[in-house]
Amino acid sequence: MNELLDMGGYAIFVWSSYGIFFFSLVIFFLINMLNLRKYEKIFNKTKNKID
Amino acid sequence: MLNLIKRDLLLSFYSSANFFFTVSFFVLILILIPFAFGTQSDQLTNLFKGVVWIALALSIIITVDRIYNADYEDGNLDIIMQKNKTIEYLVISKYVTHWFIYCLPLLVILPILSFLFYLDYLETIQIFINLFIGSFGMVFIANFVSALTLGAKRTIFLKAIIMIPLFVPFIIFGSDAGSWPILLGLSMLSFVISIYVTAYGLRLYGE
Amino acid sequence: MYIKINNNHIELIKSANPYLIFATIFVFIIGLYYSLFQSPPDYIQGDSMRIMYIHVPSAWFALMTYSILAGSCVLWFITRNPLFNVVARSIAQVGMVFTLMSLITGSIWGKPTWGVWWVWDARLTSMLILFFLYIAYIFLWQAISNKELASKISAALAIIGFINIPIIKFSVDWWNTLHQPASISKLSAPSIDESMLIPLFIMTIACFLFLVTVSLIRFRLVLIENKMLRTSN
Numbered sequence: 001m002n003e004l005l006d007m008g009g010y011a012i013f014v015w016s017s018y019g020i021f022f023f024s025l026v027i028f029f030l031i032n033m034l035n036l037r038k039y040e041k042i043f044n045k046t047k048n049k050i051d
Numbered sequence: 052m053l054n055l056i057k058r059d060l061l062l063s064f065y066s067s068a069n070f071f072f073t074v075s076f077f078v079l080i081l082i083l084i085p086f087a088f089g090t091q092s093d094q095l096t097n098l099f100k101g102v103v104w105i106a107l108a109l110s111i112i113i114t115v116d117r118i119y120n121a122d123y124e125d126g127n128l129d130i131i132m133q134k135n136k137t138i139e140y141l142v143i144s145k146y147v148t149h150w151f152i153y154c155l156p157l158l159v160i161l162p163i164l165s166f167l168f169y170l171d172y173l174e175t176i177q178i179f180i181n182l183f184i185g186s187f188g189m190v191f192i193a194n195f196v197s198a199l200t201l202g203a204k205r206t207i208f209l210k211a212i213i214m215i216p217l218f219v220p221f222i223i224f225g226s227d228a229g230s231w232p233i234l235l236g237l238s239m240l241s242f243v244i245s246i247y248v249t250a251y252g253l254r255l256y257g258e
Numbered sequence: 259m260y261i262k263i264n265n266n267h268i269e270l271i272k273s274a275n276p277y278l279i280f281a282t283i284f285v286f287i288i289g290l291y292y293s294l295f296q297s298p299p300d301y302i303q304g305d306s307m308r309i310m311y312i313h314v315p316s317a318w319f320a321l322m323t324y325s326i327l328a329g330s331c332v333l334w335f336i337t338r339n340p341l342f343n344v345v346a347r348s349i350a351q352v353g354m355v356f357t358l359m360s361l362i363t364g365s366i367w368g369k370p371t372w373g374v375w376w377v378w379d380a381r382l383t384s385m386l387i388l389f390f391l392y393i394a395y396i397f398l399w400q401a402i403s404n405k406e407l408a409s410k411i412s413a414a415l416a417i418i419g420f421i422n423i424p425i426i427k428f429s430v431d432w433w434n435t436l437h438q439p440a441s442i443s444k445l446s447a448p449s450i451d452e453s454m455l456i457p458l459f460i461m462t463i464a465c466f467l468f469l470v471t472v473s474l475i476r477f478r479l480v481l482i483e484n485k486m487l488r489t490s491n
Contacts, residue, residue, distance in 0.1 A: 010306040010370055017366040018294075021312045021359050022286075025468060028355050032475050039482045046489065195418075199411050203401035213394045213415065216387045217422055220429040227433075237425075244421065248414055255407055 052140040055131065059148035073110055074156045080106040081164055092169045099168040100178060104222045107157060107182060111189050112211050114153045118145060118197040123256065132257045138250045142198075145249075146190055154186040177228040185225040188238030191245035192217045198252035217241075263341060268481065271474050278471040285464040293457035309367040311457050315465040317360035317385065323353030323469065324388060327395070328420035331413035343409050344484070346416065347399070348476035352469055354392035361385055380430040387426050391419040405487050 063069050084098050122128040135141055161182065165175040196214050203209065220237055224230045293311035327346050334342035364382065365375050376382065395416050402408035 010304060013306055013366050013370050014308050017309045017363045018290075018312060020362055020366075021316070024355060024359060028352075029468075029472055029475075032351075032472055032479065036475055036479045036482075039479060039486070043482050043486060046486070050489075199414060200398065200401070202404055202407055202411070203398065206401045209394070209397055209401055212390055213398065216390050216394075216419070216426070219387065220422075220425050223429045223433045244418065248418065251414060252411065255410060 052144050055144035056147050063152045070156045073153050074160050077106050077110050077157045095168050096170055101226045104225050108218045111193050112214055115193050115197045115210050118149055118194055119201055123201050138253050139246055142246055142249045150190045181225045181231055184231055184234045184238055185221045188221055188241045191241040195245040195248040198249040201256045282467040282471050285467055289460040289464045292460055297453055297457050303371055306370040309363055311461045313360055313363040313367055315462040316356045319465050319469055320353055320357040320360050323349055328416050331416045344480050348480045349473050350395055352472050357389045380427050383430045384427045
């Protein structure tokens, strides 16, 4: 296990790049998902008012 | 077309501070070189050859708000476009006036500046030729960016972000003395693209 | 061929969403297992070359997304089908994220391999310019208040950017041979072993699934935005 964490001396580079990559993908996905939820809510409200 | 050129030139002559401001801006950017990098003469000469392009790019970027915006806001653009069935004439006249007002003064002042930075005659001529050809290409690009962003007000930073990537090839080939043929090709290419895109943008906003 | 988006299509996209999310996570986990545990370290670069498994797919998809973006802008001008505009606008931000990721991971990979964080080589520089093209496309659309105009204008800008990218690649290449010929030989890719191709392939599929998932979410978002703009006018 320690060997894996160490990554042959390149631990900081490998883990930081994987971390940044997946962190930003997840954040980007969540931003869009939450935005979609918000917009759908507002849209349904206005639609009900018009109806 | 000649009428349009005459009108724009007269307008700029009435407020003759225009020439003075662009030249001052250009000179002041170049004066910053010795302040930032010291006064060793051989280093100054090298830096001047590159920074003169950055100064030209910046002074074209800050004029991008003045090409079509005034005419668009006071409604003159609509009148001109109704009178001229082919917008391309208007576009070409804008190229000419924009180059005359904002680039020619810089080229005139360039030989004096190059003596301040210890360039010899041959190098001055080479830089002059490159700047002469490259400034046309940059003016074409500035024109179509101005026409496309007429609806986006107070966004000079956005315009700079759009324009600087388009200026990169000009700066690369411009700062090398012998590559003026490539620069000429780039300018021609940007003319072909620009005249089409500028007319497209003006038609969109003119409707 | 005129494709029109109706409610059935949107319902289909909506119902596919959870499966796509699940598939993306699943393939990413398999890819992580293969790229971090199963594949051997590189003969020369050691374990630092594991960064390749995320760097290369994101660079590929950054370029592919811009091609799709510019292509759909061209198709929109030719066919006048608003669907292409919606596709372009929904895919642009995903491309921007992939470009940024390929820049960051490439820079982190560069430190142990070349000893520096950044090399002024044609590929890296044109990637950086590509990032600014994405920014220009996205923010120009937001800056123009008339949204119908904004779509047309930013589409024209995307096409110009697509012409600009090869010119920049060529000019930076030329500039490099003039100034620093040594750095390019360092960048020439060694032939990839078969055991490294498997994780790379899985990660590419995972990134593609991510691209599709988020683009479809943004597709719905853009459609709702368009509807709201139409009702408010």
